[in-house]
Amino acid sequence: MALRSWEGDSATWQLFLEGNRDAFATLYASFAPLLYNYGCKQCADPRLVEDCIQDVFEYLLDHRTRLSPVDNVRAYLLKAYRRALLRKISNVRKNIPAALPDDACFEAVISPESALIARQSNLHRREKVKHALRELPPRMKEALFLRFYENLSFDDIAAIMDIDQRSVYKMIYKAFDKLRQQLADFPLWTLLALLVRLPG
Structure with missing residues (x-):
């Protein structure tokens, strides 16, 4: 997979902040698969993983006017998603802390396309x-x-x-x-x- 242009992502993010709905759709199409892949390595429940992606993008829409420009959209969304997923896991399983313990499940896989x-x-x-x-x-x-x-x-x-x-x-x-x-x-x-x- 070719590296994504961070400058292009930042420009799309800026358009989204300015209210461009196409830019929001582009961000979703570009990053939802990445977040899903990352989430499935943190959590075995794909529905919870998908719900959390929805939550993150709904949050972005609801708080667009209060968000700031970012240099690295991918890192920003991964961090936001990770926090949201941990909160959701904690809500589903009350005995799980809001941070991943050292023995939490994170399944690494070998890249199949290599x-x-x-x-x-x-x-x-x-x-x-x-x-x-x-x-x-x-x-x-x-x-x-x-x-x-x-x-x-x-x-x-x-x-x-x-x-x-x-x-x-x-x-x-x-x-x-x-x-x-x-x-x-x-x-x-x-x-x-x-x-x-x-x-x-």
């Missing part, structure tokens, strides 16, 4: 990588997903996960180190290819 993975890895190796990813703590999986699948900056990841940037660096480094330990027979470039979504 042709490089298909060429370089047989089924056994793919299963080893999936197993290694499942063994990582959920917060590490979330950080890897945001960095390698969504191509977000460390600043954006820190904002989305409500932690400081240094913690993001440490988390991703430790996650990568754990993967390297479990997958010692994998060349570094192969492991990177498994984590990075290729364009196309």
Whole structure:
């Protein structure tokens, strides 16, 4: 998947703030699939995930005149969605706190469209990588997903996960180190290819 133009997103966001309904529709069409994909890794109930997307975009419409311009629309919406989803989960299950605990479910998946993975890895190796990813703590999986699948900056990841940037660096480094330990027979470039979504 090609990287989205952040400048274009910011311009669309500005048009939305000015009351352009087509701009709102463009934002929804562009980002609802991303939010759904992210939400399904946080929550096993697809209806709740979809309801939360609806809530976020309804909030944007209702509060449009009080919203500000943003530099990175994707990071802004991911953070807003994450908070809304955690609130909704807390409302559904009263005993779940409003922040993800360290053992909360965050399911990382290997990008299926990666042709490089298909060429370089047989089924056994793919299963080893999936197993290694499942063994990582959920917060590490979330950080890897945001960095390698969504191509977000460390600043954006820190904002989305409500932690400081240094913690993001440490988390991703430790996650990568754990993967390297479990997958010692994998060349570094192969492991990177498994984590990075290729364009196309």
